[in-house]
Amino acid sequence: MNPSRRKFVKTALAGGLAAALPLSALKMLSPAEAHASIGNDKVRWAFVVDTEKCVGCGLCVKACKLENEVPYDAPVTRTWVERYVITRDGKSHIDTPKGGRDGFTSPKIRDEVIPADEITQAFFVPKLCNQCSNPACVQVCPVGATFQTDDGVVLVDRSWCIGCGYCIMACPYGVRFFHPVYKTAEKCTFCYHRISKGLKTACVQACPFGARQIGNLKDPSDPVTKIIMTQRVAVLKSEYGTKPQVYYIGFDERVR
Amino acid sequence: MTEQLIVHGLDWTVKDLFVYPNEFIYWSIQIVMYPYMTGLVAGAFVLSSLYHVFGQKDLQGIARFSLVFSLALLPTAMLPLEFHLQHPFRGINVMFTPHFTSAIAAFGIVFSTYAMIVMSEIWFVYRRYFVEQSIALRDQPGFGNQAKRLLYNLLTLGAFDVSEPALAIDKKGVKILAAIGIPVACFLHGYAGFIFGSVKANALWMSPLMPVIFIMSAVVSGIALCMLTYIIIMEYKKLQATLAKGRGDESVKELGGVEMDVITKTSRYLLSFLVAAISLELLDLIFRGYTAMKSWDILRSVMFHDDFINIFILQYGCGNLIPFILLLIPRPSIKRMILALVLVLFGVFMMRWNVVIGGQAFSLSFEGFMHYKMPIIPHSLETYKEGLFGALTVAAAPFLIFWGINKIVPSLQKI
Known part of the structure; x- marks a missing residue:
């Protein structure tokens, strides 16, 4: 192999690793987490x-x-x-x-x-x-259509819910159902x-x-x-x- | 009153004693079909991989067939979900905004990864065949032949090299893909078990054993379906040969011999997976009874009273014990095999049924029961989709798809 090419590959690898390290040290926030971190924390x-x-x-x-x-x-x-x-x-x-x-x-x-x-x-x-505070229904929603607001209320996005019923199954209290008109979790x-x-x-x-x-x-x-x-x-x-x-x-x- | 009719679940749920007002059998027959179909896909693939990866020579005859069959089964694993969703057109949202704390969110990703593995593996297996077809059709006149040639040309993806080293690479490709495919197939199905096992609100479902139980019974059902379809096709071929050449002809005997050989060898694998599946299921049952947590009272009354026939007679008795004995008796015959295989498939189906429907047979209040009355004659789109005919549509689909795919990639001839 051409020594200069080997050197180039080596340097590129080292550089790539060096660049990746500080990136991995940062925490990736989901949009919801980012929003929650700046949102209203005076109400629960x-x-x-x-x-x-x-x-x-x-x-x-x-x-x-x-x-x-x-x-x-x-x-x-x-x-x-x-x-x-x-x-x-x-x-x-x-x-x-x-x-x-x-x-x-x-x-x-x-x-x-x-x-x-x-x-x-x-x-x-x-x-x-x-x-x-630790809603099972939010955890299991496959599309994130149900979510928790900053002030602790769990809501459903009727325009995004696919109607799989997993949240209904996950709720130990049986409070969820399909809305007879919108056909989404309610x-x-x-x-x-x-x-x-x-x-x-x-x-x-x-x-x-x-x-x-x-x-x-x-x-x-x-x-x-x-x-x-x-x-x-x-x-x-x-x-x-x-x-x-x-x-x-x-x-x-x-x-x- | 008209408003009442569109409450999901009202058509097929019968409540008994105290049940919360919003509780219905929300997950019905299609959710029984879903793990059943994914199980068949995973099982069929694992069967073919046993040959490709571990070089189980005795499975050579069925390996290629089961690989193509698993491709045919693939789209039908998604079908029951589409039938079940209240908003089927939004199903794709799972790919747009997967919410990864949900077990279902991974479905799109695992499923498409798996689909790609199966398709690439088939490509490596059949590449030589595609090239040969393309060459053979080159000088054939007629629009049909040329269209076919174009199709095979496309399928080669431009790789026309059929020299020895190129074919050796193909073989290696198959082996690698089959090896990656096994854990992915198990994952595809294991997480179907996780979908149920992780629902902490449901006393029957919640168990860390659930994914493993699902994988084992998936492999059992996949192998059984492959064997059964193989027998049916071979019997059909035998019939054709008999009609053409007479009963005593050498080719008929040869077909019969090959068929029996493949089936007896494959049945050994079926038996071992069957033993694993039954042991795990019994362990789960015994553990629940022994630890007797709060939910055991209601679980016991569901298992030993309402669902006794479904669980102990149909699932364990007819679906496990009888085929187990039938497969173990020496000197197997095709008829006995068919009976055993049908019973195994039925047993796995009943296991899915008893998990999905049985898990909703009791109220979250532990003070009441719900009974599922499957809609037979549909009187609306919903009662078709979540009824007998919807389930039959799903069950029939893989055979139709296989028939189509097999026209392009013949999985039953020696190539």
Whole structure:
């Protein structure tokens, strides 16, 4: 081989390596990470549900469906209310007819009336997206159509979602579904269009008993933050490591 | 009421006891077909590689066929996903903005890498044939022949050198590609298992064994399908020879002999992969029962009550045990082989079914169940796509494609 050519190859290799080293020392940021690093870090939305106050009227579900244009009679919903009836034998009887939209006006649970003297406990548990800090749904989206905002809310881009359903499968809470009209993954957004303008979510506004509250975790004077800091609260299914941000007062281990 | 009809999953999900309102069987028959088809692709390729890489001479007869067949199966691994997507035209988004924390995001990349490997390997195997065809067709008159010649000219990619050293390079190319292809094929399928195994919300799916189980059963199904198709084609050839020359003719006997030889030898590989697959599946089952985590109660009631027939009778019994015995009995016959192979294919299909549908048979609340009623007669596009006929379309596609490809690259003649 021509010695000058060998020298050239050697120098080129060494130069290439030298150039690559400092490049690899830099961290590559994804657009989302870059945006998050300069974004708004003063807000982290969180939710408190006081199950002691919920009476199962279903106004929250109604309000949500109307506000967020989820077809009213379709059996899917962004938020719902579950009824728990615990009997003497320790069994839980759980139901949520139409997501609790029309309230729980009948004592029947799946065509079965439980005698009043058999009941030891009965309560309602409203459910909605937990806007997890470590959302499994965002992790599994193959196209990045679902994402987490700087203030902690998980949203879906309807123009980019391919409708594979992987996020629906990945959510341990069953809050996701396909929108019957748009055919894309759909979920509770904490009414992002409202809270980002300083309004309350539709369900919070509709609740006559103050069972639902939304607030900013990063603001120590926010009533929601105060509750989470000072009271005994629990989250749903913490074993999945998703770090849910909907906190429950009056939680029971039988809640699913 | 009209709004209710377009809720995805409503048509085929029957809920029992307490199920969250948004829970339906979102992943239905097409998601059963998807790992089944990718499994067949991977298995067919691994079978051909056993010959090309490890020089398993006994597989020579089936290696070329299974390579071409894996190319025919390739597009059909994507088909069920397209059928399943709510927005099929956006499927390409996976290539535009792959979100790499998702197991599905790698699909486009792994899949196209694999497709390129298979196609290049076929090119190396058939290059000499392309050149020969091009030369043979040179002086043939007629538009059809010239069009064919143009096609073969294009397929040679301009490499007309068929000297000994050039062919030796071809051979080396095949070997290298087949060697790279094995891990890629396993990856292609292993990650299909990862798609399920990594869903922590699903108590039945979440298991680190899932990818390995998927690879093993993929190889089993791939080998079985290759053997079965091989038998059918050889039987057809035998029939043709019998019709032309009579039953006792030497060529008919020869075909029969070759066929039996290839099949018995390949069945040994099938058996060993079958043993591996069953052992892993049983390990997974036993481990779940022994550790008895929170989800075991609901899993047990699904496995031993609702899905008992599907899992223990159809999958393990008919799909594993019976063919295992049939393959082990000495003095194999073609009829018994066909029965065993059909049962093996059915068993792997039932395994996919029990994973995909079985994983959605219980509510995330662990307080209720969902039953899948597969749409048979379609009454809308959705019930066609996610019903029996959609699945049959997917199942029939590789044979149609193979028929087309085999016209250009004959995988069953000695060349």
